[in-house]
Ligand SMILES: *[C@@H]1O[C@H](CO)[C@@H](O)[C@H](O)[C@H]1NC(C)=O
Ligand SMILES: *[C@@H]1O[C@H](CO)[C@@H](O)[C@H](O)[C@H]1NC(C)=O
Ligand SMILES: *[C@@H]1O[C@H](CO)[C@@H](O)[C@H](O)[C@H]1NC(C)=O
Ligand SMILES: *[C@@H]1O[C@H](CO)[C@@H](O)[C@H](O)[C@H]1NC(C)=O
Ligand SMILES: *[C@@H]1O[C@H](CO)[C@@H](O)[C@H](O)[C@H]1NC(C)=O
């Protein structure tokens with residue numbers, strides 16, 4: 001009788017969890033039954049789509065687009081926009097105050113409020129774990145700032161091809177331990193959130209700008225893609241910055257040995273990246289490679305000749321790089 005009751009309550013719990021998990025598929029990175037290779041069958045809508053992310057960026061195929069101007073970043077230099085840091089079992093998520101932080105410009109059609117950022121990594125600094133790759137090169141980690149168009153409501157987001165604008169930053173490993181200071185600070189919180197669901201209030205501790213130190217934010221790749229976790233909704237305008245953020249190896253190592261998938265008896269969160277997806281004819285664009293301060297002059301034939309040979313030189317350079 002006792003046994004039967006336990007069985008019944010197990011069954012009920014099972015059914016309830018099935019009902020409530022509808023729409024949020026239980027995916028993983030570490031098990032053959034739910035790792036990224038299973039996502040197209042686990043969540044065919046939309047992980048089996050045709051504009052999936054991440055991708056490998058082939059620099060020789062990148063097309064120039066003069067509309068990819070500078071961004072306007074709001075709240076990135078304000079230490080009250082970072083609210084908390086949380087172990088979400090799949091990654092570490094930093095919650096942002098979307099009423100104070102936003103991004104616009106940069107060829108985006110509208111303003112996008114910043115909701116969170118999270119990170120993808122490999123296994124320590126020796127196994128790279130970025131999601132996007134450039135000419136096949138994978139970086140140590142990748143940071144994603146997730147921004148949602150100001151007029152988007154949750155019910156239409158799933159069907160809106162530009163609902164999200166995600167800013168992707170590569171992270172490259174360096175040898176100078178404990179640097180930079182901002183990342184030393186950020187990683188110091190990881191040991192306090194060992195279990196899934198653990199969260200820590202970190203307001204006033206650091207700014208997003210300080211974490212993006214060293215990146216020229218006017219140089220980036222642009223393409224249309226998807227969320228990189230199920231249900232892989234094809235709603236993202238992607239920006240991938242060319243310059244990496246430089247973080248020391250000892251700090252990168254902390255991401256793979258402080259946070260567990262669930263409880264402390266479970267494995268650490270490692271290799272939480274999705275591999276590159278098919279391009280399916282999509283075009284990646286970037287800023288035109290311009291010659292600063294050399295306005296073509298029409299004053300003389302000499303100038304014309306110079307301009308033409310400069311243009312030739314630069315187009316040759318463009319195709320070689
Ligand atoms: C995914 O899409 C491809 C091509 O459209 C198709 O051949 C394949 O059967 C689909 N897989 C699933 C699991 O739906
Ligand atoms: C650049 O913006 C203009 C005006 O919005 C638009 O007509 C044009 O198609 C855009 N160019 C590209 C390459 O997207
Ligand atoms: C976006 O931010 C603005 C303030 O800049 C705020 O009024 C608006 O409610 C925010 N939208 C969402 C969806 O959070
Ligand atoms: C990750 O790295 C740790 C430390 O180097 C090692 O013990 C572990 O076996 C690695 N895990 C995987 C899945 O490669
Ligand atoms: C991993 O990153 C290192 C350092 O950035 C780089 O030299 C190496 O080529 C990368 N490995 C792969 C497989 O991309």
Ligand SMILES: *[C@@H]1O[C@H](CO)[C@@H](O)[C@H](O)[C@H]1NC(C)=O
Pocket residue numbers: 159
């Ligand atoms: C999504 O958009 C497509 C085409 O624009 C439309 O046919 C479909 O009904 C929409 N679905 C939802 C759930 O709004």
Ligand SMILES: *[C@@H]1O[C@H](CO)[C@@H](O)[C@H](O)[C@H]1NC(C)=O
Pocket residue numbers: 175
């Ligand atoms: C970093 O350290 C590694 C191993 O100790 C060494 O091979 C590499 O040359 C160093 N890199 C730099 C830029 O000093």
Ligand SMILES: *[C@@H]1O[C@H](CO)[C@@H](O)[C@H](O)[C@H]1NC(C)=O
Pocket residue numbers: 079080204205206
């Ligand atoms: C956060 O910003 C405020 C206002 O600029 C400043 O007074 C404070 O010192 C900053 N806190 C830290 C930890 O940097």
Ligand SMILES: *[C@@H]1O[C@H](CO)[C@@H](O)[C@H](O)[C@H]1NC(C)=O
Pocket residue numbers: 262263
């Ligand atoms: C996760 O950990 C909690 C707390 O220890 C436990 O109750 C739960 O069963 C675990 N979930 C899984 C899927 O292992």
Ligand SMILES: [Zn+2]
Pocket residue numbers: 118119120144228
């Ligand atoms: Zn991501």
